[in-house]
Amino acid sequence: MNEFIFDDYLRSNVLLDAEQRDILFRHSLVREFRRGEFLLREGETCAHRFFIERGAVREYSIDPKGREHLLLFAVEGWFLMNVEGVFFGKPSSYFIQAIEATRIVLLDERQVCRLTREDKVFEELNRNLLYEHIRMLQARITLLQAASAEERYLDFVQAFPEIPLRVPQAMIASYLGITPESLSRIRSDLARRNACTRRSS
Amino acid sequence: MNEFIFDDYLRSNVLLDAEQRDILFRHSLVREFRRGEFLLREGETCAHRFFIERGAVREYSIDPKGREHLLLFAVEGWFLMNVEGVFFGKPSSYFIQAIEATRIVLLDERQVCRLTREDKVFEELNRNLLYEHIRMLQARITLLQAASAEERYLDFVQAFPEIPLRVPQAMIASYLGITPESLSRIRSDLARRNACTRRSS
DNA sequence: CGCCGAGTTGAACTGAATCAAGAAACGTGG
DNA sequence: CCACGTTTCTTGATTCAGTTCAACTCGGCG
Numbered sequence: 477m478n479e480f481i482f483d484d485y486l487r488s489n490v491l492l493d494a495e496q497r498d499i500l501f502r503h504s505l506v507r508e509f510r511r512g513e514f515l516l517r518e519g520e521t522c523a524h525r526f527f528i529e530r531g532a533v534r535e536y537s538i539d540p541k542g543r544e545h546l547l548l549f550a551v552e553g554w555f556l557m558n559v560e561g562v563f564f565g566k567p568s569s570y571f572i573q574a575i576e577a578t579r580i581v582l583l584d585e586r587q588v589c590r591l592t593r594e595d596k597v598f599e600e601l602n603r604n605l606l607y608e609h610i611r612m613l614q615a616r617i618t619l620l621q622a623a624s625a626e627e628r629y630l631d632f633v634q635a636f637p638e639i640p641l642r643v644p645q646a647m648i649a650s651y652l653g654i655t656p657e658s659l660s661r662i663r664s665d666l667a668r669r670n671a672c673t674r675r676s677s
Numbered sequence: 678m679n680e681f682i683f684d685d686y687l688r689s690n691v692l693l694d695a696e697q698r699d700i701l702f703r704h705s706l707v708r709e710f711r712r713g714e715f716l717l718r719e720g721e722t723c724a725h726r727f728f729i730e731r732g733a734v735r736e737y738s739i740d741p742k743g744r745e746h747l748l749l750f751a752v753e754g755w756f757l758m759n760v761e762g763v764f765f766g767k768p769s770s771y772f773i774q775a776i777e778a779t780r781i782v783l784l785d786e787r788q789v790c791r792l793t794r795e796d797k798v799f800e801e802l803n804r805n806l807l808y809e810h811i812r813m814l815q816a817r818i819t820l821l822q823a824a825s826a827e828e829r830y831l832d833f834v835q836a837f838p839e840i841p842l843r844v845p846q847a848m849i850a851s852y853l854g855i856t857p858e859s860l861s862r863i864r865s866d867l868a869r870r871n872a873c874t875r876r877s878s
Numbered sequence: 879c880g881c882c883g884a885g886t887t888g889a890a891c892t893g894a895a896t897c898a899a900g901a902a903a904c905g906t907g908g
Numbered sequence: 909c910c911a912c913g914t915t916t917c918t919t920g921a922t923t924c925a926g927t928t929c930a931a932c933t934c935g936g937c938g
Contacts, residue, residue, distance in 0.1 A: 825894095858894090858896080
């Protein structure tokens, strides 16, 4: 298992002892997804957590008019799950799809639950995942309520600088709630302005 | 306690027995808030749940530029809490303020926790509160991403028909992420169109 | 080589913001 | 209970950010 960055993650973030890591590994599963493949579809109930070893995924919904609305991105080294399924055992209203060829470590929620009950540290980590999700949602609402498209884009690249470099712009536009054309213009504006300030400084 | 609608609520929704209701009542506190008073301020950690007996409140944040962003409304008969404080024991990033003269039943979170641990039904109710909060947040993001101001307003009045009748329009505008002037125009447009369709039908 | 999807650019259009003025509603004190 | 000032809401004129639609460019890939 040592070739996995999941192992690194656990060693550096979660402070489990060797035995606990071992339990987790024995109950985890590695799966490969090709570009465009679905980790989860709307309506399915998913009691698995995903740890991304390699690649990138998105979670998005489709409204009655067939338009896609992007809820979040995740890349290697991140945990990801459908909160509805994992925390509440309810069917997902979202799709989770691989944006690139992606390797996922799947953790069975029952095992995670057991660890959570037994270990205070793990309980804390679990709680924090949900907390951070809620914080992210609330911050996003505030941003969408009042910030301009450019401000939202700047906020996004600051929070996740690596993501704009690898996922299609159209998806970022969807995340930001603007059209791909607008995002293209915002980016070229910023590039032009950056060029100016660099020259003058 | 029978004069309280909180009692009605518990009888009809939660299926607690008389003894459980009694425990809950003994550990609850009734407080009155005047218009504009704060139930909770940013930075405070609040481990209480609020049940609104009478009146209306809002939960909102203030950004670095001093602008208010409305997260939610609640009126009598509703539960309300700061999720950050109640579920995670973290300080609030929001203010909760009475919009009208308001009577609140305060439930100590420790008592709620005890009930939650002891009673499967209560655990379920608790879980659902958090679930519905997350659903609301996610639905709101989708709406803000792609729906026009008018669509957002229509969605809002459909979901909460009683609220627009009693809270200031400026607050609804803030909730929807538009200016008060725009909301005024949207409403008069809709009224005009409704008048037409009614006449012609 | 030619196709295809992704990104860019332009021009016209539109929804919503802004700024400013006026009307209506509201609470408070006389 | 009315008169007052204050806040809230409406309406209009203008401006601006972002959409739409269409044409074009570019890089990858069969």
